Amino acid sequence: MIELRGGPCQRARHDANTVMSPETPYPKSVFARNLTDEAGITELMDDLGEALTLGRGKIRMMGGGNPAHIPAMTAIWRERMRELLDEPSGEFDRVLADYDPPAGSPAFRAAMADFLNREYGWELTSENIAITNGGQTAFFFLLNRFAGAMADGSEKRILLPLVPEYIGYGDQGVSAHALFDSRRPLIERIGERGFKYHIDFENLALDESHGAIAVSRPTNPSSNVLTDDEIGRLRSLAAERGIPLIIDNAYGLPFPGVIFTEAAPVWDENLILTLSLSKLGLPGTRTGIVVARGEIIAEIRSMTAVVGLANNNLGQALVRPLIESGGIRRLAEQVVRPYYRHRAESALALAHRHLPVEVPWRVHESEGAFFLWFWFEDLPVTCRELYCRLKEAGLLVVPGKAFFYGLDTTGWAHAEQCIRVSFTQPEEVVEDGFRILGEVVREVYR
Numbered sequence: 001m002i003e004l005r006g007g008p009c010q011r012a013r014h015d016a017n018t019v020m021s022p023e024t025p026y027p028k029s030v031f032a033r034n035l036t037d038e039a040g041i042t043e044l045m046d047d048l049g050e051a052l053t054l055g056r057g058k059i060r061m062m063g064g065g066n067p068a069h070i071p072a073m074t075a076i077w078r079e080r081m082r083e084l085l086d087e088p089s090g091e092f093d094r095v096l097a098d099y100d101p102p103a104g105s106p107a108f109r110a111a112m113a114d115f116l117n118r119e120y121g122w123e124l125t126s127e128n129i130a131i132t133n134g135g136q137t138a139f140f141f142l143l144n145r146f147a148g149a150m151a152d153g154s155e156k157r158i159l160l161p162l163v164p165e166y167i168g169y170g171d172q173g174v175s176a177h178a179l180f181d182s183r184r185p186l187i188e189r190i191g192e193r194g195f196k197y198h199i200d201f202e203n204l205a206l207d208e209s210h211g212a213i214a215v216s217r218p219t220n221p222s223s224n225v226l227t228d229d230e231i232g233r234l235r236s237l238a239a240e241r242g243i244p245l246i247i248d249n250a251y252g253l254p255f256p257g258v259i260f261t262e263a264a265p266v267w268d269e270n271l272i273l274t275l276s277l278s279k280l281g282l283p284g285t286r287t288g289i290v291v292a293r294g295e296i297i298a299e300i301r302s303m304t305a306v307v308g309l310a311n312n313n314l315g316q317a318l319v320r321p322l323i324e325s326g327g328i329r330r331l332a333e334q335v336v337r338p339y340y341r342h343r344a345e346s347a348l349a350l351a352h353r354h355l356p357v358e359v360p361w362r363v364h365e366s367e368g369a370f371f372l373w374f375w376f377e378d379l380p381v382t383c384r385e386l387y388c389r390l391k392e393a394g395l396l397v398v399p400g401k402a403f404f405y406g407l408d409t410t411g412w413a414h415a416e417q418c419i420r421v422s423f424t425q426p427e428e429v430v431e432d433g434f435r436i437l438g439e440v441v442r443e444v445y446r
């Protein structure tokens with residue numbers, strides 16, 4: 001194995017005792033330790049916030065998963081906001097001045113259940129729908145509901161059948177126990193520059209230590225979309241063990257619909273689906289939606305009440321008419337998906353234009369979401385060092401290592417050789433970003 005060259009930025013972060021929050025004189029609870037020690041998602045959101053505020057115009061923000069400001073969608077939200085303000089029934093005052101029930105707005109929950117029934121022939125009622133403050137909070141509740149220190153004294157973990165998986169789950173556990181048990185994927189090389197992950201079903205080995213299986217579809221960071229067959233097999237495995245399969249549809253179906261392959265949404269009482277309004281263009285409204293059996297929904301309701309009393313209700317009020325009319329699906333299919341598909345194709349073309357031919361780079365098949373996932377075989381530095389050098393050159397990406405959690409990656413070079421590059425910023429920013437990526441990568445391999 002080649003010796004990896006490190007730099008100052010990498011050493012600081014790789015020190016196991018490094019904490020991101022300032023030290024206090026007070027001893028830390030396990031909860032505090034888990035949520036405040038070095039966390040990939042905290043760094044990512046700090047980077048994103050900094051680039052979009054202080055660094056706007058100076059730093060090319062191709063790190064976080066901020067949605068693009070799609071003009072046609074922005075116009076719809078403005079129009080809906082005006083309608084809400086002028087609503088004679090006083091809806092706007094209610095939104096601002098009343099707490100919602102903790103499971104969410106009853107009208108929105110009913111609209112959501114009806115919409116999913118009409119679209120997919122499911123048999124949901126509002127008892128199957130709960131709102132949370134974003135999909136992130138939904139996952140915080142669900143992961144800690146099904147794993148960690150269990151009430152009967154046992155310990156359980158969430159099986160992630162394929163990492164790399166969403167960085168934002170990684171540090172959500174509140175108990176002293178490890179929250180995840182993750183598996184490496186099978187890697188299919190495609191042509192000279194492509195690759196794709198598949199679940200290694202031979203290596204899943206589910207047992208009584210697993211409390212649930214979780215996947216994002218499309219997967220953040222790789223954009224991989226688990227096939228219907230893979231989802232079907234995971235469903236069977238989960239059902240055999242009597243544990244739920246949790247599917248995170250933050251980028252997927254029915255909205256925002258940023259999915260470029262054929263994929264059928266599924267639901268039954270053993271599945272838990274999460275959806276979000278964020279990637280439609282409303283991350284500021286913090287609206288997540290959980291679809292699950294009634295007992296789980298009741299638990300989510302309790303958790304929201306305890307942790308935050310109620311949810312932000314603005315997103316529900318803005319979007320409800322589009323759910324009732326079914327127009328949300330048309331927007332997803334005719335506006336949002338084509339927009340991101342075009343952006344993904346442009347980003348791929350830029351990669352081919354700017355990345356050096358002599359470097360053995362590969363990119364994961366672009367199957368959805370907002371990212372391209374690059375794999376630099378034989379990368380002479382760690383992916384964090386590459387990230388640091390890119391940041392110094394004015395480009396923010398996300399180093400891949402933090403997406404490979406819940407397993408020992410020792411000796412697995414691939415986990416050190418990937419970066420995630422988002423393509424949602426304006427075209428000229430993305431073009432400039434790829435130019436920098438090409439220059440820095442050429443330098444690193446020299």
Ligand SMILES: Cc1ncc(COP(=O)(O)O)c(C=O)c1O
Binds near residue numbers: 065
């Ligand atoms: C896969 C995935 N799940 C969940 C979330 C959480 O998003 P939000 O809390 O804005 O709904 C994100 C955000 O980037 C994501 O990428």
